[in-house]
Amino acid sequence: MNRMPVADRRQQLVGAALTVARTHGIDAATVRAVATQAGVSLGVVHYCFEDKSELLRALAQKVPGDASAQVIDALPDDATIVDALTLAVETLWRSMRENRDARILSHELTVAGLRDDDLTDIVQTQYAHSRATGELFLTRIADVSQVEWTVPLGPLCRSMIAVVDGYSLAWLVDGDDEAARGGLHGYARYLAGLTRPV
Amino acid sequence: MNRMPVADRRQQLVGAALTVARTHGIDAATVRAVATQAGVSLGVVHYCFEDKSELLRALAQKVPGDASAQVIDALPDDATIVDALTLAVETLWRSMRENRDARILSHELTVAGLRDDDLTDIVQTQYAHSRATGELFLTRIADVSQVEWTVPLGPLCRSMIAVVDGYSLAWLVDGDDEAARGGLHGYARYLAGLTRPV
DNA sequence: GTCTATAGTTGGATAGAC
DNA sequence: GTCTATCCAACTATAGAC
Numbered sequence: 001m002n003r004m005p006v007a008d009r010r011q012q013l014v015g016a017a018l019t020v021a022r023t024h025g026i027d028a029a030t031v032r033a034v035a036t037q038a039g040v041s042l043g044v045v046h047y048c049f050e051d052k053s054e055l056l057r058a059l060a061q062k063v064p065g066d067a068s069a070q071v072i073d074a075l076p077d078d079a080t081i082v083d084a085l086t087l088a089v090e091t092l093w094r095s096m097r098e099n100r101d102a103r104i105l106s107h108e109l110t111v112a113g114l115r116d117d118d119l120t121d122i123v124q125t126q127y128a129h130s131r132a133t134g135e136l137f138l139t140r141i142a143d144v145s146q147v148e149w150t151v152p153l154g155p156l157c158r159s160m161i162a163v164v165d166g167y168s169l170a171w172l173v174d175g176d177d178e179a180a181r182g183g184l185h186g187y188a189r190y191l192a193g194l195t196r197p198v
Numbered sequence: 199m200n201r202m203p204v205a206d207r208r209q210q211l212v213g214a215a216l217t218v219a220r221t222h223g224i225d226a227a228t229v230r231a232v233a234t235q236a237g238v239s240l241g242v243v244h245y246c247f248e249d250k251s252e253l254l255r256a257l258a259q260k261v262p263g264d265a266s267a268q269v270i271d272a273l274p275d276d277a278t279i280v281d282a283l284t285l286a287v288e289t290l291w292r293s294m295r296e297n298r299d300a301r302i303l304s305h306e307l308t309v310a311g312l313r314d315d316d317l318t319d320i321v322q323t324q325y326a327h328s329r330a331t332g333e334l335f336l337t338r339i340a341d342v343s344q345v346e347w348t349v350p351l352g353p354l355c356r357s358m359i360a361v362v363d364g365y366s367l368a369w370l371v372d373g374d375d376e377a378a379r380g381g382l383h384g385y386a387r388y389l390a391g392l393t394r395p396v
Numbered sequence: 397g398t399c400t401a402t403a404g405t406t407g408g409a410t411a412g413a414c
Numbered sequence: 415g416t417c418t419a420t421c422c423a424a425c426t427a428t429a430g431a432c
Contacts, residue, residue: 024313027225030408031407032407041416041418042409043415043416043417046409047415051409052408104309107309107312108309110371114302114370115302124371124372127368155380159361159384161364162360162361162365162367162368163357163360163361164364165363165368166364166367167360169308169360173312174325174326179356183360190388204397230425239398239400240427241399242399244426
């Protein structure tokens with residue numbers, strides 16, 4: 001009934017797919033479920049996407065793999081490195097708690113990409129993007145605190161992503177808020193120890 | 199054709215399910231695929247298990263969530279903490295590289311447990327078991343090196359599992375051997391710094 | 397206890413009316 | 415461009431022969 005350009009329709013469908021996947025898991029994001037969620041008929045989805053794989057790939061590119069961007073936005077203009085890191089952890093932690101479903105979806109997608117060749121490239125690209133954003137965060141937080149890192153940024157950023165992912169997964173499994181939050185703060189203390197005033 | 203007690207048959211089917219899931223992913227472990235892999239007819243599986251969920255739960259309990267046990271076995275009788283940790287990382291790293299499929303399956307199961315209520319309990323139990331084994335490892339390695347930990351064991355063990363899981367996931371995604379191995383060794387150095395002679 | 401046959405569902409994909 | 419109708423494949427599950 002509601003005609004619209006294919007490009008717009010695709011956006012709408014990807015949004016619907018995201019809603020379904022976030023709420024009920026990536027396996028629930030079937031062509032049928034997405035069509036229903038978007039309020040269009042089954043044929044419309046097949047008209048806008050070659051096949052389910054293309055829909056999933058479009059979905060994958062819209063799933064935010066990390067919360068680094070939000071954390072960067074919340075950085076103070078001027079603070080000690082300890083205070084800045086503490087704030088960053090609290091921002092990250094709030095984002096995790098408020099978006100549990102999105103976190104799960106992100107892990108689901110990552111794991112799906114390990115077997116599904118159609119998703120592998122996208123997941124790898126997302127991961128590379130995470131690292132770029134992570135390095136940006138580390139650079140920025142050093143700037144506002146007027147410190148510099150005493151170790152190479154690349155490996156440091158990798159460790160940060162590994163730690164955040166690891167605690168995220170553990171928290172999703174056991175739901176122990178204080179353990180997760182405490183663990184992240186512990187890593188922040190470790191990070192603070194790897195800086196020197198500049 | 200080959201009659202056998204239900205208990206044995208169940209074991210055989212779970213083994214077949216493990217093979218299928220490890221090779222082609224948990225989603226590929228359908229009742230049919232398992233029956234084919236085991237060389238029995240479809241009905242046999244339904245005869246031995248209430249439904250697919252019960253089969254999956256039996257499978258989940260057989261998936262080794264961590265390699266801690268192997269690492270503990272490979273501990274030396276006597277060594278400096280740095281040497282012992284380095285050896286432990288190398289053992290873990292070899293185990294990861296040689297069992298990529300099993301690692302992926304472990305992550306698949308963990309993620310599946312986040313949505314599937316039938317699997318949640320089992321995944322949580324496995325995770326608790328991982329922590330117990332992890333704490334055992336930390337205790338043992340301190341013993342053989344004649345050191346003690348300067349921080350509480352519980353949170354320390356949590357950080358270890360988070361770091362190993364995080365690096366494992368990153369390595370599965372991007373396949374960067376040296377980055378993963380280096381990152382684990384970096385964490386081992388961090389651990390060594392949290393001990394004092396006893 | 398084990399097999400074949402089949403019911404009943406779900407989901408991807410397409411054809412054809414409008 | 416959009417919708418309905420339909421096909422086909424894969425899956426879980428069960429009934430009933432042997």
